[in-house]
Amino acid sequence: MTDAGQSVKIRQMKIFLLFILRLLSWIDYAYRALVRWILPFPYRRAGRCRQCGECCKNILIGIEPRMLRIAALRNFAIWWNKYFNNLYLIGSFLDDGLMVFGCNYLRDDGRCGNYNLSRPVFCFEYPRLFKYFEKPVELPGCGFKFVARK
Ligand code: SF4
Numbered sequence: 001m002t003d004a005g006q007s008v009k010i011r012q013m014k015i016f017l018l019f020i021l022r023l024l025s026w027i028d029y030a031y032r033a034l035v036r037w038i039l040p041f042p043y044r045r046a047g048r049c050r051q052c053g054e055c056c057k058n059i060l061i062g063i064e065p066r067m068l069r070i071a072a073l074r075n076f077a078i079w080w081n082k083y084f085n086n087l088y089l090i091g092s093f094l095d096d097g098l099m100v101f102g103c104n105y106l107r108d109d110g111r112c113g114n115y116n117l118s119r120p121v122f123c124f125e126y127p128r129l130f131k132y133f134e135k136p137v138e139l140p141g142c143g144f145k146f147v148a149r150k
């Protein structure tokens with residue numbers, strides 16, 4: 001097989017894997033949405049995105065701290081997010097189990113350069129409700145707010 005043929009094959013394989021990954025993420029999202037519908041959070045998200053891009057500058061990804069301290073797993077997580085999500089590593093907080101990424105799709109004007117269904121599901125979900133009893137933290141300037149349910 002020629003080099004060109006091989007790179008087409010690799011690209012097709014990547015698109016296929018990306019499709020499977022996004023599908024699994026959407027199933028996971030649907031499951032969480034169902035749980036929230038059955039057991040509503042005390043807060044709900046209101047407002048809309050102003051497309052300022054602030055939330056795309058420092059994307060926090062949590063990993064079990066013991067796993068994050070293992071260099072091979074850490075490097076795999078960095079590679080994974082680079083290859084499938086087009087993110088680049090900004091830094092890691094090993095004790096807190098957090099990695100901070102930036103996104104290569106973010107344009108200078110704050111808009112997303114990949115504003116379609118193939119972007120990661122966490123982009124669609126942001127800002128997301130995580131903890132049931134705590135009011136979620138709002139990013140200053142974000143067009144979304146969390147309001148208490150009556
Ligand atoms: S910070 Fe809020 S308003 Fe700005 S891009 Fe993110 S979700 Fe949209």
Ligand code: SF4
Binds near residue numbers: 055104105112115
């Ligand atoms: S893909 Fe778009 S919405 Fe998602 S983090 Fe990157 S710039 Fe932001």
